[in-house]
Amino acid sequence: EADIYQTPRYLVIGTGKKITLECSQTMGHDKMYWYQQDPGMELHLIHYSYGVNSTEKGDLSSESTVSRIRTEHFPLTLESARPSHTSQYLCASSDNVKGDTGELFFGEGSRLTVL
Amino acid sequence: DAKTTQPPSMDCAEGRAANLPCNHSTISGNEYVYWYRQIHSQGPQYIIHGLKNNETNEMASLIITEDRKSSTLILPHATLRDTAVYYCIVRVDMRFGAGTRLTVKP
Numbered sequence: 024e025a026d027i028y029q030t031p032r033y034l035v036i037g038t039g040k041k042i043t044l045e046c047s048q049t050m051g052h053d054k055m056y057w058y059q060q061d062p063g064m065e066l067h068l069i070h071y072s073y074g075v076n077s078t079e080k081g082d083l084s085s086e087s088t089v090s091r092i093r094t095e096h097f098p099l100t101l102e103s104a105r106p107s108h109t110s111q112y113l114c115a116s117s118d119n120v121k122g123d124t125g126e127l128f129f130g131e132g133s134r135l136t137v138l
Numbered sequence: 139d140a141k142t143t144q145p146p147s148m149d150c151a152e153g154r155a156a157n158l159p160c161n162h163s164t165i166s167g168n169e170y171v172y173w174y175r176q177i178h179s180q181g182p183q184y185i186i187h188g189l190k191n192n193e194t195n196e197m198a199s200l201i202i203t204e205d206r207k208s209s210t211l212i213l214p215h216a217t218l219r220d221t222a223v224y225y226c227i228v229r230v231d232m233r234f235g236a237g238t239r240l241t242v243k244p
Contacts, residue, residue, distance in 0.1 A: 056232060058234070060179070062179060065234065065235070065236050065237075066176075066182070066225075066234040067234075068231065068232065068233045068234070071231055071232070079231070081231070081233070082233070111179060113181050115181070115232075117232070126172075126184040126187070127172075127174070127182065127184060127232060128184075129181030129182060130181065131181065132179070132181060
């Protein structure tokens with residue numbers, strides 16, 4: 024069973040609010056990822072990190088930021104939420120053994136609704 | 139980074155083998171082939187991965203061509219619970235494509 028946790032699971036918030044989605048893993052994985060997915064649509068990689076103080080942008084990252092100050096923690100922040108940010112956000116982590124990215128372990132997701 | 143091409147959808151009869159193809163003609167020598175599946179809005183579930191050799195586990199088999207430009211995921215005896223979107227990934231940054239929507243029919 025994967026030890027990766029996301030909070031909140033569900034969030035309804037008004038336009039213009041700042042929000043932070045939390046993601047923590049206890050497996051000591053170096054690599055962590057954030058994906059965004061609308062119902063029935065593709066998973067889009069929005070940010071990823073290969074370790075502490077390392078962050079990279081994915082495909083839809085221009086409206087959010089991430090930080091990786093500790094190995095186990097990879098929060099995602101939206102400075103000013105908009106209705107277009109309504110979506111499910113999935114966090115994942117993986118180990119890196121001898122160049123093999125390794126299996127992705129996913130959290131249960133954070134479903135965000137912006138009114 | 140290599141990209142993948144998968145058929146958008148496939149059907150399979152319950153109890154029969156489901157063979158899901160993936161083309162990854164630009165794969166580089168150190169990139170692994172991963173397969174995941176996603177049922178409804180749950181997080182993707184890891185199935186199997188490989189580099190050069192064919193692989194088998196309790197869920198599926200992975201056949202990788204000798205030139206590594208394509209692979210096939212085989213579900214030997216598909217059940218209704220195998221209905222899902224199946225993703226083939228060969229990128230180090232783990233970007234998912236559109237995948238193949240597999241429907242297993244009674």
